[in-house]
Amino acid sequence: MGSGQVTDWQGKHVTVAGLGVSGVPAAKVLHGLGAKVTVVNDGDDARAREQAAELEALGVTVRLGDGTGPDSGSAAGLPEGTELIVTAPGWRPDHPLFAAADAAGVPVWGDVELAWRLRKPGAADWLAVTGTNGKTTTVQMLASILEAAGLRTAAVGNIGVSLLDAVLGDEVYDVLAVELSSYQLHWAPSLRAHSAAVLNLAPDHLDWHGSMEAYAKDKGRIYEGNRVACVYNVADKATEDLVREADVEEGCRAVGFTLGTPGPSQLGVVEGLLVDRAFVENRQKNAQELAEVADVKPAAPHNIANALAAAALARAYGVPAAAVREGLRNFTPDAHRIAHVADVDGVAYVDDSKATNTHAAQASLAAYDSVVWIAGGLAKGATFDELVAGAAGRLRGAVLIGRDRALIREALARHAPEVPVVDLGRTDTGAMLQAVQEARRLARPGDTVLLAPACASMDMFANYNKRGDAFAQAVRELGA
Structure with a gap:
C-alpha cells in the first residue's frame, strides 16, 4: 500500500473493521484521502446507527451487524474488492x-499502523x-517533562490527542509521547519508535491474545x-527478555x-533521589540527579517506577535533568x-x-500497611492466588462486589483464611x-479502605471512572 501519500489512496478499496473511537476517525481520514471505504461493524445499537448515519452522509458505506461469521455476508469473503483492512x-x-x-492475501493494519504510514515528511519522533x-500515567509524565524542556509535544494514542489527528493535523510537534496497547501493537508491523519502554508484563487480555x-x-x-534506547524494568525480567529479542538499529542501547x-546504563533511586547512570558521561563512575522522590505524585513505589521510565525516555531524547524535575513537579495524576x-x-x-487487573491491584495494595480491600468485577480470565497470597499480611478485611467476586473469595479462603470477608x-x-x-x-483508625478491584468494571458500571465516582460519592455520604 505504499507510503500513504494521497496518490496511493485514490480509489483504493479499504474495509474498516469496527466503528467506535478509532474506526470512525479512520474511516473519515481514508475517505478524505480518496479511498473507497466500507465499514463493517458487529454491533447494531443506537450508538452504532448514529455513527453510521454520520459516515454515510459523507459517502462511506456502512454495514451494521455485519462481520460476525460466514453468514454475515462480510466475514466469509470480505467486502468485494477489499485491498486493505x-x-x-x-x-x-x-x-x-x-x-x-x-486467505486472500489482504493486509490488516490497526489505527496506529495507519497513523504511522500517514506521517508527513520530517514528522515528529515517537517515544x-x-x-x-x-x-497512561507514564506517558502523561513524559509529556509533562518534554513540555518542561520547551518541546512541542502531546500525549497521544490511547489518551489525549488521537494519533491520526496528531500526524495529520495542523499542529506541528517536535516529539510525541505515545501510549500503545498490546492490541494496537499487534496490528502495527512497521512502527519504528525513536525509543520505547515496556513498563511491566503480567497476565492480561489473554482472552484476546490467546x-x-x-x-x-x-x-x-x-x-x-x-534507534536510541529500549527502556526495560529491572524488576521484571520478562521486559528485559523482550529487549534481547528485539531487532533494533545499531547503537540502540538497553536502559533499565x-x-x-x-x-551503569540504569536509572534508579539513591537516598530519596531519582538518579541517572545511563545518559551521563562515564556512566561507570558518574550519576546525575534528576529529581527527588517527593517530586513524584503520588510517591507510591509503582508510580516512582513510572517516573523513572518517563525520565529514561526523555533523557534518551536529550532532555536536560532540570526539565525532568520540573516536568514531574508539574504533573497532576488522573482521577481514579x-x-x-x-x-x-x-x-x-x-x-x-x-486497578482493573491483578498486577495493578498488587501495586496498589503494596502502598499501604493495613487495608480493607474493596475488590471484584469482571476477571477477564485472571486468577487471584498470587495477588492474595502477596497481600494477605496487609489485609484487615475484604468486601467483594461484582460478577466474578467468587474467584477472589476462594483465593482469600486459600491464602488469607483469617481475613474477614463480606461477599455482596x-x-x-x-x-x-x-x-x-x-x-x-x-476498618480501624489508621487503616486504608482501598478500592483496587483487580477486575474490569463493565458488569456494574459503564467504565472504571463511573465505578470510582460511585466510590467517592459513597465515601462523601459516610462523612456527611
Whole structure:
C-alpha cells in the first residue's frame, strides 16, 4: 500500500473493521484521502446507527451487524474488492474477517499502523510506552517533562490527542509521547519508535491474545527498530527478555529502571533521589540527579517506577535533568489512580478504580500497611492466588462486589483464611454504597479502605471512572 501519500489512496478499496473511537476517525481520514471505504461493524445499537448515519452522509458505506461469521455476508469473503483492512483495536486476531483477509492475501493494519504510514515528511519522533499497567500515567509524565524542556509535544494514542489527528493535523510537534496497547501493537508491523519502554508484563487480555506468550510478543513489538534506547524494568525480567529479542538499529542501547540503586546504563533511586547512570558521561563512575522522590505524585513505589521510565525516555531524547524535575513537579495524576478521597474517623479512603487487573491491584495494595480491600468485577480470565497470597499480611478485611467476586473469595479462603470477608451478592450500582459501609465497619483508625478491584468494571458500571465516582460519592455520604 505504499507510503500513504494521497496518490496511493485514490480509489483504493479499504474495509474498516469496527466503528467506535478509532474506526470512525479512520474511516473519515481514508475517505478524505480518496479511498473507497466500507465499514463493517458487529454491533447494531443506537450508538452504532448514529455513527453510521454520520459516515454515510459523507459517502462511506456502512454495514451494521455485519462481520460476525460466514453468514454475515462480510466475514466469509470480505467486502468485494477489499485491498486493505484497517481494524479497531478491540477486534480479536481470530475474528473470521481476518482469517478471510489472510486467505486472500489482504493486509490488516490497526489505527496506529495507519497513523504511522500517514506521517508527513520530517514528522515528529515517537517515544512509545506499553506495559500491563502504568502506561497512561507514564506517558502523561513524559509529556509533562518534554513540555518542561520547551518541546512541542502531546500525549497521544490511547489518551489525549488521537494519533491520526496528531500526524495529520495542523499542529506541528517536535516529539510525541505515545501510549500503545498490546492490541494496537499487534496490528502495527512497521512502527519504528525513536525509543520505547515496556513498563511491566503480567497476565492480561489473554482472552484476546490467546496466550501469555502471544501477549508478550505483541508488547515486545514496541522495541522493533528502536534507534536510541529500549527502556526495560529491572524488576521484571520478562521486559528485559523482550529487549534481547528485539531487532533494533545499531547503537540502540538497553536502559533499565529500578527502585534500587542503579548500575551503569540504569536509572534508579539513591537516598530519596531519582538518579541517572545511563545518559551521563562515564556512566561507570558518574550519576546525575534528576529529581527527588517527593517530586513524584503520588510517591507510591509503582508510580516512582513510572517516573523513572518517563525520565529514561526523555533523557534518551536529550532532555536536560532540570526539565525532568520540573516536568514531574508539574504533573497532576488522573482521577481514579490512587486518589485520596477523604479521611473519615481516622480511616483513609482511596480510589484506585483504574486497578482493573491483578498486577495493578498488587501495586496498589503494596502502598499501604493495613487495608480493607474493596475488590471484584469482571476477571477477564485472571486468577487471584498470587495477588492474595502477596497481600494477605496487609489485609484487615475484604468486601467483594461484582460478577466474578467468587474467584477472589476462594483465593482469600486459600491464602488469607483469617481475613474477614463480606461477599455482596448484588451487582446493581447501589452495591458500592453498601460496600463502603461494610468497609467502614471492618476498618480501624489508621487503616486504608482501598478500592483496587483487580477486575474490569463493565458488569456494574459503564467504565472504571463511573465505578470510582460511585466510590467517592459513597465515601462523601459516610462523612456527611
